Every structure is written in structure tokens, then in C-alpha cells.
Amino acid sequence: xxxxxxxxxxxxxxxxxxxxxxxxxxxxxxxxxxxxxxxxxxxxxxxxxxxxxxxxxxxxxxxxxxxxxxxxxxxxxxxxxxxxxxxxxxxxxxxxxxxxxxxxxxxxxxxxxxxxxxxxxxxxxxxxxxxxxxxxxxxxxxxxxxxxxxxxxxxxxxxxxxxxxxxxxxxxxxxxxxxxxxxxxxxxxxxxxxxxxxxxxxxxxxxxxxxxxxxxxxxxxxxxxxxxxxxxxxxxxxxxxxxxxxxxxxxxxxxxxxxxxxxxxxxxxxxxxxxxxxxxxxxxxxxxxxxxxxxxxxxxxxxxxxxxxxxxxxxxxxxxxxxxxxxxxxxxxxxxxxxxxxxxxxxxxxxxxxxxxxxxxxxxxxxxxxxxxxxxxxxxxxxxxxxxxxxxxxxxxxxxxxxxx
Amino acid sequence: xxxxxxxxxxxxxxxxxxxxxxxxxxxxxxxxxxxxxxxxxxxxxxxxxxxxxxxxxxxxxxxxxxxxxxxxxxxxxxxxxxxxxxxxxxxxxxxxxxxxxxxxxxxxxxxxxxxxxxxxxxxxxxxxxxxxxxxxxxxxxxxxxxxxxxxxxxxxxxxxxxxxxxxxxxxxxxxxxxxxxxxxxxxxxxxxxxxxxxxxxxxxxxxxxxxxxxxxxxxxxxxxxxxxxxxxxxxxxxxxxxxx
Numbered sequence: 001x002x003x004x005x006x007x008x009x010x011x012x013x014x015x016x017x018x019x020x021x022x023x024x025x026x027x028x029x030x031x032x033x034x035x036x037x038x039x040x041x042x043x044x045x046x047x048x049x050x051x052x053x054x055x056x057x058x059x060x061x062x063x064x065x066x067x068x069x070x071x072x073x074x075x076x077x078x079x080x081x082x083x084x085x086x087x088x089x090x091x092x093x094x095x096x097x098x099x100x101x102x103x104x105x106x107x108x109x110x111x112x113x114x115x116x117x118x119x120x121x122x123x124x125x126x127x128x129x130x131x132x133x134x135x136x137x138x139x140x141x142x143x144x145x146x147x148x149x150x151x152x153x154x155x156x157x158x159x160x161x162x163x164x165x166x167x168x169x170x171x172x173x174x175x176x177x178x179x180x181x182x183x184x185x186x187x188x189x190x191x192x193x194x195x196x197x198x199x200x201x202x203x204x205x206x207x208x209x210x211x212x213x214x215x216x217x218x219x220x221x222x223x224x225x226x227x228x229x230x231x232x233x234x235x236x237x238x239x240x241x242x243x244x245x246x247x248x249x250x251x252x253x254x255x256x257x258x259x260x261x262x263x264x265x266x267x268x269x270x271x272x273x274x275x276x277x278x279x280x281x282x283x284x285x286x287x288x289x290x291x292x293x294x295x296x297x298x299x300x301x302x303x304x305x306x307x308x309x310x311x312x313x314x315x316x317x318x319x320x321x322x323x324x325x326x327x328x329x330x331x332x333x334x335x336x337x338x339x340x341x342x343x344x345x346x347x348x349x350x351x352x353x354x355x356x357x358x359x360x361x362x363x364x365x366x367x368x369x370x371x372x373x374x375x376x377x378x379x380x381x382x383x384x385x386x387x388x389x390x391x392x393x394x395x396x397x398x399x400x401x402x403x404x405x
Numbered sequence: 406x407x408x409x410x411x412x413x414x415x416x417x418x419x420x421x422x423x424x425x426x427x428x429x430x431x432x433x434x435x436x437x438x439x440x441x442x443x444x445x446x447x448x449x450x451x452x453x454x455x456x457x458x459x460x461x462x463x464x465x466x467x468x469x470x471x472x473x474x475x476x477x478x479x480x481x482x483x484x485x486x487x488x489x490x491x492x493x494x495x496x497x498x499x500x501x502x503x504x505x506x507x508x509x510x511x512x513x514x515x516x517x518x519x520x521x522x523x524x525x526x527x528x529x530x531x532x533x534x535x536x537x538x539x540x541x542x543x544x545x546x547x548x549x550x551x552x553x554x555x556x557x558x559x560x561x562x563x564x565x566x567x568x569x570x571x572x573x574x575x576x577x578x579x580x581x582x583x584x585x586x587x588x589x590x591x592x593x594x595x596x597x598x599x600x601x602x603x604x605x606x607x608x609x610x611x612x613x614x615x616x617x618x619x620x621x622x623x624x625x626x627x628x629x630x631x632x633x634x635x636x637x638x639x640x641x642x643x644x645x646x647x648x649x
Contacts, residue, residue, distance in 0.1 A: 355494040358456050362490070363552065364482030364511055373507065377498025377535075 003103040004094075007112045011122035014113035021301075022241025022270045025212045027120060030155035030184050034072035042071065042150060048179055055175025055204040057146045065141040065170075066131070070158060071148045073126035084137030085170070086130070090159050093130035105161050109190035110218030110245065117186045117214045121157045128158030128188070131172065135165040135194075142171040142202075149178040149185065149211070159188040162201070166194035166222075174203045182210040189217045193225035195250065202394075205233040205240070209265050215242040223250025223279070232394060233269070234262040234379075236294075243301060245274040248282035259288040260379055260394070263296025263326060272301025272331070277311040277341070288317040291375055292326035303333040306341030313341070319349035320378050322371070406432050406591045407453070407560055412464035414445075414452040421462060422448045423617045430560070433589045435582070435607055437625065439596060440614035441637040446595040447491055449614070450562040453593075454488035455481045468560070485559030489549035489566055491595075496536035501527075501548075504536050505555065514555045525551040526577065543574030550581050561585060563594045567601040579604030597637075599629055615640045 001009070018024060042048055052059055061067045061079060066087045069077040080087040094102065112122050129145050149156050164170055176185060185207075193199050207213060221227050227246060246255040257273035275284030286302040302315030319328040332345035352374050360370035379398040407430040414423035423445040430436050440446050451459040453466055455478035466474045473481055496504065505518060522531070525547045537545055546566050553561055566578050583606050585592060594605075602608065602625070611628035613621035620640050621628065631639065 353494065354457070356496050358458070358478070359490065359494050359496070361478040362454050362456060362482060362488050363508065364479050364556070365507070366477075366479050373499055373503075374496065377496070377500075377503070380498055 002099055003106065004099060007107050007122055010111075010113045011119040014119035015116055015123065017113065017115050017119065019115040019117060019214070019241065021243060022214070023239055023268070025117075025184055025214065025239075027155055027184070030153050031151065032073070032124060032126070032155050032157070034074055034154060035151040036072055036074060039071060039074060039076050043076065048148070048150075051177045051179055051206070052146055052148065052175065055146070055177045055206050056173050056202070057144055057175040061144075063141060064144045065139045066143040068129040068131070068145040069148070070127045070129070070146070071150045072154050072156060075127055078129070081141075082137070082139055084134040084168075085139055085143065086132040086134070087143070088130050090128040090130055090161065093161070105163060105190065105192060107190070109192065109220045109247075110188065110216055114216060118188060118216050121159055121186050121188050121216075125157035125159050125186070125188070127156075128160045130161045130163075132163045133165060133168040133170045136167040137165070138168065139170040142173050145172065145174045147174070147176045147185070147187065149180055149183040152180040153182045154180065156183065156185045156187070161190045161192075162199065163192045164194055164197040164199045164225075167196050168194065169198040171200045171202070174201070175206075176203070177206045178208050178211055181208060184212045185214070187215045189215065191217070191219040191227060193219070193221040193227045193253075195222045196224040197222070198226040198228075200228045200230070202230040203232070205231075205237070206235045207233075207237040209236040209267070210238050212238050213240040213242075215244070217242065217244035219244065219246035219255060221246060221248050221250065221253040221255055223253060225250060225253045227254070228256045228258075229273070230258045230260070230394070231271070232260045234260070234398070236265040237267045237269075239268040241270040243272055243274060245276070246284065247276045247278055248284065249278045250282075251279045252281045253279060254283045256285045257287070259290070259300070260398070261288070261290040261298055262379065263290065263292040263294070263298045265294045265296065267294070267296040269297065270299040270301070272303070274303040274305070275313060276305045276307060277313060278307050280308045280310050282308065283312040285313070286315045288330075289379055290317070290328055291320045291322060291379065292328045293322040295323065295325040297327050299329045299331065301331045301333070302345065304335070304343055306336040306338055306343055309338055309340055311338075311341050313343045315345040317347040317349075318378070319347075320375065321349065321351045322375070406430050406434075406469060407593070408467040409453070410465045410467070412449070412452065412466060413462050414448050415460055415462050416448065417458045417460070421617065423452065425464070426619055428612065428619065428622075430591050430593060431609075432591055433586060434609040435586050435592045435594065435605065437594045437596065437602065437605075437608050437611045438614055439611060439628065439632060439637075441597055444614045445617035446597075446614050447564050448617075450488060450564050450593065450595055453562055454478055454486055456488070482556070482558075486562065487553050487556055487558035487560065488562045489546075489553065489564060491564040491568065493537055493545050493549055495538045497538065499536050500532065501534055501536055502532040505532075508552060508555045512556050514557070516554075518555065521551060521554050525581075526574075527551070542569035543571055546570050546578060547574060550578060553585065559591065561590055561592045563592060565596055566594070567596055567598055575601060576604060583607075599633060602629060613637070613640050
């Protein structure tokens, strides 16, 4: 049986398999047919443009090396501005590269039968991007992908594959947002980072209080490869559950997951990351900074598994409580199957220090202004090696979030 | 400028710490409040500044003729009251650069911030650090006074600006206090050391506070002389309000 047929069979069997974490979503309540009639008109609407800009997407694409845009299930733009970068839809990639390519990169970083959501995307999913950065190609400007939910109660189901070939380097910004009130997003993302390659992946979510989100992500990093993920969600959402898994299969490979969450309203977040250190001298760092306001719930997980000698892993969660109705839970798990692994974790959850607040108020700041200043400072990312443009972008988001208190 | 009328102060869940304090500070006057540790000096300053957790349970505080006893700390700051904290907290995540930018914006400061930083012994490197994180005692005290240059208040409440610092910082702080007075600012300075007083000019009046009460007030040199010769313990035994 061909691999593409095999995954279909596996998916059928897993279609009712509940997810390991997070509340279930009744996918039958959502529609999978878009009501977009005129894409061009939609793209020119100021409210749509504003939403897209708010998740870091450069609509004019001037400051990006490549762009992919998908509204509902409709792919509206694939544009590569650099010769050594390929950007296309998954459908196009399947056609162009054929079965051999699928065997190598399709459902290999994450299993198709992980749960009902992965199975659903395989059987009914539409859209998604394939980005290939060719060997030794170092892309200076970031690449960008925009996933926009336009139709009311739409269920978006893209499957994305990113391949950074040996010695290549790229930054990819993915912005996901919504123009409708209600919707769901099941997004599969597979990342393959080659030998001595580097990918910085920044995902910015700005959904709405009636949106359910279940990203499913798998990462494979080869020898000397570097994968850095920054996940930022600073606007209200109904539920988000995600637990990306990185397998460090080549010596000295590394993975870093940074998460910035601002829980507002009734938002429910269950997220974290898993890193499997399969080769010697690999390392993983999982860091979360979460702010819980309103009656939000935030669960932060980190699982690091050491399976080879001389590996290092660290999980860290810092939580700031702004409300008595909110909750933060941190769940670190460290597992080693070897003697000489160095795995550590630390977590600290607290409220804003009353003395700091009183001090800022004695300088003429209102309580709201003082809280905003402290929260903004708290969310400021400390990510070494983050490109300047990304740093500035994240800074802008935290400023907007802090103002929205 | 500032008038306290029989002010009694308690902190949360405590008995009154400051009792029936009355004093008046005019424009451009430097008043010094002396007293041993735990006499209630800092509590009085916090009550004037309106710090949360410090409650005036009786009496009134007037500033420029208006009763400010029950207004918020940020309103008091906006009216021109500035408190230089004895132990300013670390503000994690907020760099000195960002913090000063907020102050400059809030108070419409038009002067040269870099020049002020230099005057107060700070370098470019300090700006990237979080407020007070890893700062020495002297740096923290100097940073407190530096903020007053940007805020330009009418009344400065200085809570032991001379504690835990080296002699160079002490001289600098004293020089800056003299400078504020020359510019017509009013100051209430709290200390329990006499060393800083040697560097200060034009002290208008000095008080001694014991167990939350002002037990002695008068011409500064007389007060300092008595404190020097007899120590604070001498004041335990004199009746309230009696001047020697």
C-alpha cells in the first residue's frame, strides 16, 4: 500500500480517538464550505487588513522574502521572492513532488493517528502551505504565512510542511486570525530542520472569544540543526490546546520553545511542548511566560525525554496572576533513559508585587498604568538571537496587550 | 505648602504608629525629622504620600491649602508631592530606560535626561538594566533623587536618603538637596544619622520623633547638639511639646 493510502486508513481508524489533553470540539457544528464570494474585495476591506496586520503580516509583502495566504480554505497568495525558496500549497506539492516526497515528509513529524483532529485533517482537511528553503540558502527577510477565518462558524483545516534543507536558515512568521465571530482551527504543521540548518518560527494568534484552536505540530531536527519556536497569543480565545513535539535526532541538534500567553476573559489555554533528545549532545529549552486575567485558565506543560548521552533540557514557567477568578497550572515532566542527562525545571507563579505597584503609584501612575507597565515588562521576551524585526514586533504586541487591560 | 493637623497613622492590621503629629512646611523650606529606628518617621512620610497600606485614622493633611488626606497616591504625585523611598523596590521587567521614558512623558520634562543621568553618576549601561535590579545602595538612593529632577515636584519627602551609602554618594545627595532648596522646593528629610546634616545648608527646623510622637522641635543646631550630646534616649523622658 502506498504511504498516502496508508495514512488515510490510519486516519479512518483514529477519527474518534479523543485528544490526550483539552476539551473536545464537536466538529460537526462547524461548516467546511467557505462563503467567500469575492476574495479581492475581502482583501481590500480595511477591517480585514487591520486584523491581518495585527498578527504581524506584511500585506504588501515588501519586507518579506515570501508569502502564503489562506482565507478559510481558499489559497489566495503564494509568492516566493527568493530563488532558493519554494512556497506552494500542499495540493501543489503533492502533485509536483509525488509519492516519494510524501513518504519522506507527509505525516512523518507527527502521526496521523495522534487523535481525532489529526485524523480529521487528513480525511477532510483543505489547504495549508509547503515551504522549502533549499540547501545552504540563508533567507534574510522573514517568510510569512497568514491563515484567516472569514466565514462564520468555519472550520479551518490546513496541513503545513516546512523543510529547511541542510545548512539553510530562515525565519517564518505565521499569523492566524479571524474576521468572523465563531470558528475553529485545526492546523497541522510539520517542520524538518536539516543538518546545521536553522528555523525560527514565530506564530502569532489573535482569535476571538468564540474560537476553538487545536494546532498539531511535529518537528524533526537533524545534526547541528536549530529550531526556535515563539508562540504568542495575547487576545481572548475560547479554547486552545496544543502540545508540539520536537524530536532531536541528530547530534548537537537543539530546540527552543518560547510561549507568551495573555489569558483574557474566559480563555482556556492548555499548551506546552515535548522534546525528545534522541541523539547525544542535543538540547532543549521550553519556556513559558503566562499572564492570567479575567476568569482565564492556563495550563502550561513541558515534557523533556532524554534518550541519549550528554544531553541537556530545561523547562521553565513564569506565571503572573491578575485576577482571583483566573488560574494557572504548570506541569513539568522530565524523563531520562540514560545516566548522564542534565534535565532541570523551574516554575514561579505569583501576583504583582504590592510594593512595586505602590512605588509606581507614588510616581503618579494610576493603578492601571502601573499594572500595564509591569505586565508589559513581564511579557518582554528574553530570547537570545531573535531577529531585530521580530523583537520589535513582539514588543509592539505586548504593548497593545498591556494597554488592553 | 504642607500642613499636618494632629495626624494619626496606622498601617493595615496594626495599632497607630504615628500619633497626633502637627507641623507646617513653607515654600522653599528644609525640615529635618530625626529619630531612632522604628520611631514612625517613614510611616509619616508614606501617609503624606498616600502609599496604600498606610491609613490616616484621624487628623488632616493639607497641601497648598487643599485637604488631601483621602486622595490617591497618584493624585498627590500629580499635585507635586514626591516621595524618595528608603528601600525602593526592584521593578522586574521594566528597564530604567523605559521607566524614565514614562516619567518624561507623564511630566512633560523638556530637559536633558542624559545630562541628569551623568550628574547623578549613571551610565548608558544602567539604562538597559531593570529598575533597581542589581543596583548598589548608593545607586538606588541617587536614582530616587534623580527622578525628582524629571518630575519637578513642589514637595520632596526624603526617607533616609543617607542610609547605606558611601561618602561620595552622601556628598552628591546633600549637594542635590541644597540645590532643590535653592530652586524653591520644600523638603521634609527623615534621617537618624547626623552626618548628612553637616553638608546641608539652610535647615529651617528640626524635629525629633520618638514612638510615633514629635517630642521635640526647634532651631536645628540646638536640636542636633542635644541629640549629639544626649542621644535619642534622652527624649524618652521629656514631656511632649516641651522645648529645651
